[in-house]
Amino acid sequence: MSLMILQKDALVPWVEALLAEQRVVGPQAKGPKYVFGPLARADRLRLDYDTTILPPKVALQPPEERLAKYGLSAKPGVESIIEAEQTVLFGVHTCDLHAIRLLDAALGADPPDAHYLERRGQTTIVSLECLQPCDENSFCKDMGTLSADEGYDVHLTDVGEAYAASAATDRGRALLEKCAGAREATDQDVRQLNETLGAKWPRFQRRLLFDSAELPALLATAHDHPLWEELGRRCFACGSCTNVCPTCYCFNVTDEVDMLQAEGVRKRRWDSCQLDEFARVAGGENFREARSSRQRHRFMRKGKYLYEKYGELGCVGCGRCIRTCLVHINIVDGFNRLYSTCTGGGGE
Amino acid sequence: MKASTYAPDVARIESAAQIAPREKLFTIEFPKGRSLGHGPGQFVMLSVLGVGEAPISVSSSPSRSNGSFELCVRRVGDVTNALHELGPGDTVGIRGPFGRGFPLEKMRGKDLLFAPGGLGLAPLRSLINEVLDERDAFGRVIILCGAKRPDELLFRDEMDEWVARDDVECRITVDRGDETWDGHVGVITTLFADVALNPRNTVAVTVGPPIMYRFVLMEILGKGIAENNIYLSLERRMKCGVGKCGHCQINDLYCCQQGPVFSYAEIKNVPEAL
Numbered sequence: 001m002s003l004m005i006l007q008k009d010a011l012v013p014w015v016e017a018l019l020a021e022q023r024v025v026g027p028q029a030k031g032p033k034y035v036f037g038p039l040a041r042a043d044r045l046r047l048d049y050d051t052t053i054l055p056p057k058v059a060l061q062p063p064e065e066r067l068a069k070y071g072l073s074a075k076p077g078v079e080s081i082i083e084a085e086q087t088v089l090f091g092v093h094t095c096d097l098h099a100i101r102l103l104d105a106a107l108g109a110d111p112p113d114a115h116y117l118e119r120r121g122q123t124t125i126v127s128l129e130c131l132q133p134c135d136e137n138s139f140c141k142d143m144g145t146l147s148a149d150e151g152y153d154v155h156l157t158d159v160g161e162a163y164a165a166s167a168a169t170d171r172g173r174a175l176l177e178k179c180a181g182a183r184e185a186t187d188q189d190v191r192q193l194n195e196t197l198g199a200k201w202p203r204f205q206r207r208l209l210f211d212s213a214e215l216p217a218l219l220a221t222a223h224d225h226p227l228w229e230e231l232g233r234r235c236f237a238c239g240s241c242t243n244v245c246p247t248c249y250c251f252n253v254t255d256e257v258d259m260l261q262a263e264g265v266r267k268r269r270w271d272s273c274q275l276d277e278f279a280r281v282a283g284g285e286n287f288r289e290a291r292s293s294r295q296r297h298r299f300m301r302k303g304k305y306l307y308e309k310y311g312e313l314g315c316v317g318c319g320r321c322i323r324t325c326l327v328h329i330n331i332v333d334g335f336n337r338l339y340s341t342c343t344g345g346g347g348e
Numbered sequence: 349m350k351a352s353t354y355a356p357d358v359a360r361i362e363s364a365a366q367i368a369p370r371e372k373l374f375t376i377e378f379p380k381g382r383s384l385g386h387g388p389g390q391f392v393m394l395s396v397l398g399v400g401e402a403p404i405s406v407s408s409s410p411s412r413s414n415g416s417f418e419l420c421v422r423r424v425g426d427v428t429n430a431l432h433e434l435g436p437g438d439t440v441g442i443r444g445p446f447g448r449g450f451p452l453e454k455m456r457g458k459d460l461l462f463a464p465g466g467l468g469l470a471p472l473r474s475l476i477n478e479v480l481d482e483r484d485a486f487g488r489v490i491i492l493c494g495a496k497r498p499d500e501l502l503f504r505d506e507m508d509e510w511v512a513r514d515d516v517e518c519r520i521t522v523d524r525g526d527e528t529w530d531g532h533v534g535v536i537t538t539l540f541a542d543v544a545l546n547p548r549n550t551v552a553v554t555v556g557p558p559i560m561y562r563f564v565l566m567e568i569l570g571k572g573i574a575e576n577n578i579y580l581s582l583e584r585r586m587k588c589g590v591g592k593c594g595h596c597q598i599n600d601l602y603c604c605q606q607g608p609v610f611s612y613a614e615i616k617n618v619p620e621a622l
Contacts, residue, residue, distance in 0.1 A: 068355035070397050070441075078397070078441060080352035110605075111590055114353045223619055250594030253354060253587045257398045264398040266354065271587075273594060281585050282402065282425025285558060287598070287620060297597070305600040 232292025465556025
């Protein structure tokens with residue numbers, strides 16, 4: 001794999017060239033924050049973003065999408081709708097890259113979700129190395145997501161006046177070929193890249209008191225921990241934490257009918273295990289009625305269940321759920337609390 | 349255009365019969381007589397187009413499919429209320445069959461104890477009729493049926509046949525009797541006292557509401573039947589049927605894929621299961 005160097009002033013023309021051919025979804029400013037969204041113009045791309053409100057899953061499993069439509073006349077037929085288009089997903093931080101790998105495992109097989117699979121297949125990912133922590137809430141270093149050696153088509157690292165770009169796939173190489181002015185890296189460039197990568201590591205703090213590989217075993221002992229009751233008393237059950245989570249993919253499916261009752265559409269929307277009705281059946285039984293049990297379910301999915309099913313932790317340390325929580329429920333503090341109390345370090 | 353994982357196949361209601369105050373039995377067929385291809389205990393995602401989709405256990409046995417299948421549906425939510433307004437010739441959507449059904453192979457040669465409570469007979473009937481249609485392959489067949497009231501007993505004509513058969517030991521009870529009822533009165537657990545069985549050669553299957561499981565399981569365990577020879581079917585909310593939407597999760601188990609049928613051994617240490 002050859003390393004390419006592209007000067008920073010070549011970035012906007014490159015993205016313009018990509019935009020002429022396909023949708024480009026990337027981080028852009030929204031008020032004082034950043035969001036992933038389709039770029040209207042190449043210069044809206046903000047590779048200097050810290051984090052985004054919603055993760056890049058918006059481009060792979062949108063908040064709402066149509067699944068099928070059908071007529072409601074005498075002879076109805078059901079027609080599938082797969083909403084997918086060629087897309088470059090630009091500027092993905094490595095935490096989110098790890099999250100997409102988990103989505104690939106969860107939605108891409110056993111059986112594959114046709115909608116996700118088609119969109120994923122039409123998506124080229126350009127990822128971006130983080131050189132600074134986005135804020136005090138991220139804990140990517142603990143979760144092993146501060147770097148990534150797979151999952152991208154092109155990976156960019158800011159080396160000062162230029163980006164070092166490595167392509168991992170044919171699709172990535174084709175993308176880089178559209179970048180006028182990109183050149184092969186020299187030995188000097190490689191040295192500079194290595195220095196940049198080496199220098200970033202100490203800037204990131206560890207925040208977990210233990211190795212994240214211990215999370216599944218730790219949570220296996222924590223089902224009846226008093227933490228869940230405490231979180232349940234504080235939680236508003238608003239579902240913000242799961243909406244902003246890059247690995248949350250649960251959804252609801254609804255039917256909508258047009259005003260003339262001639263045609264119906266089946267849609268899905270993001271859903272949240274934190275909402276009251278999530279596990280309630282029509283007969284009235286709610287299998288996860290207490291907010292404490294729903295918070296526990298979220299922690300268990302992030303640190304245990306998904307790992308056991310797919311071999312990847314469901315938490316990538318992006319910190320979004322911490323930033324968004326109205327009552328300051330902090331998943332790192334929660335994990336640390338479990339560790340210090342379940343492993344003999346505390347008094348509970 | 350690729351096919352959606354969530355687009356149902358169109359099917360037709362062949363007949364709809366009110367079999368209890370809240371339950372109708374729907375016979376459904378695919379175009380061109382295509383078979384559903386289900387096993388006893390599996391479920392389908394049933395769509396009333398324009399209203400929505402809900403998981404429904406298949407009530408007919410594969411042995412009696414004849415190009416159609418039966419769903420016994422209680423009128424209880426949006427989809428099932430809308431379904432109850434439909435009749436012969438109307439269209440529904442079907443996806444599936446989904447899930448892991450009852451372990452029929454493991455039951456061969458064994459004595460069988462079935463304990464359906466209320467609507468729990470809907471999925472269990474699929475297994476009971478499958479067993480009765482291959483009666484010689486199994487040992488004793490003991491069926492203990494319960495319902496809240498006499499008019500809520502489902503499939504009364506079939507129950508009467510089971511009671512009449514020499515090769516089936518069937519007892520029926522209701523929680524509260526009325527003027528039409530001269531049978532046993534008491535909750536389903538009161539039927540267990542008179543049952544003598546060989547626990548080492550018996551597979552027990554119970555299907556009913558969550559509250560019933562706690563008490564029926566105590567009775568079955570009290571007979572000495574091993575935890576991995578006791579099976580139940582769990583109800584959960586489901587929106588996909590294929591392990592994606594998250595609604596049916598019981599701790600780490602996906603009810604739609606790993607269930608809905610579980611052995612007691614599999615779920616006894618799963619806190620959210622029962």
